[in-house]
Amino acid sequence: MSYEAIRVELDASTHVATLTLNRPDKLNSFTRAMHREVASALDKVEGANARALILTGAGRAFCAGQDLADLDFTPGAMTDLGALIEEHFNPLVKKLQSLPMPVIAAVNGTAAGAGANLALACDIVLATKSASFIQAFVKIGLVPDSGGTWFLPQRVGMARALGLAITGERLGAEKAESWGLIWQAVDDADLPSAATHLATQLAQQPTRAIVATRQAMRQSVTHTLEQQLDLERDLQRDLGNSHDYMEGVQAFMEKRAPRFQGR
Structure with a gap:
């Protein structure tokens, strides 16, 4: 299948697959169509001879979560967010958690809302030093989803998890590293090579x-x-x-x- 909202590459020599969210003009926010493409691509990667996966974003953001323009706000016909999560975001988180290979999130910029938590659903998170993680849900009257209420307390403790969730404040990558939320913050120019090096290394392991x-x-x-x-x-x-x-x-x-x- 051809893709419009993502790019998928597989290096046969290293067995490293790269899935790039590719809606840079929309900060790589998710639509239903994009969800279907990602689901198809992950199935393809799993069926190929890949032994490590890099998940990253095009442009200046990793992922801004749900594209609100893809939702219906008509009174009486508003999008059922629970159904949306059950159909798309929850299966995506579960898929990332269960792939039979290590998954590296290469966070190249803002990771907000569900986008932040999709990064946390990966096994290892690398981020540019200019990147940030934002639990933006509270700013529109929602609760963190896509595993946010599960990942955050485990990684940074309840006090910090609640602080991030109920203030919606931006957390820079270097502080995220010092808090244990992510594995490593790297210089912006070094992220592609750092992610590729790590993925290649892991693909050679058992x-x-x-x-x-x-x-x-x-x-x-x-x-x-x-x-x-x-x-x-x-x-x-x-x-x-x-x-x-x-x-x-x-x-x-x-x-x-x-x-x-x-x-």
Whole structure:
């Protein structure tokens, strides 16, 4: 399928896919049509031989969330926001969280509303030092969605999460890094190369182990220690039968670099 609101690239030599939100004149805000394109592209990436994904935006913004111009504000026929979220934003967050590969958000500018939380749904967030994260929902009388009320308290604690959510204040990337909201803030000119370098590095690692590590850390939020120990045991048993485990051990014994295949 051809895309109008996004771009998708796959580097066959590195197994790195890049999905670029491409409505720069609208700060890459989402319409229903754009949601359908992103969903199709993520299915395509998953079906290809990709082992890492970069999600970024074109122009001066990463994503400004929902495009309000795509909603109906006619009295008596207003867009049901719950239905919109259930049909589009929630499946997108779940998809990003469940892709069988590491996902890097390369935040190139403003990430506001659902756009901020889509970045947080990725495994690792890199951002330009000029970028900012804004929980803009309160400014139009709404609650953070797209996982915002789940991601924020986990990453920055309840006090900071509530502060960001109920004031809607802008959080700069460098402070976001110092708070633990994102992985790293980099110089603006360095973001593309930093994201590509990291994605290429991760694509060469044992993909199943990365995905299992992600799973274990996320499930720890609701697990007791005993449940987590059991999960670690089960995941380790499964990975112990993988090609990449055997390759890693063999490479260690032969004192050479491992050649992981993601299986």
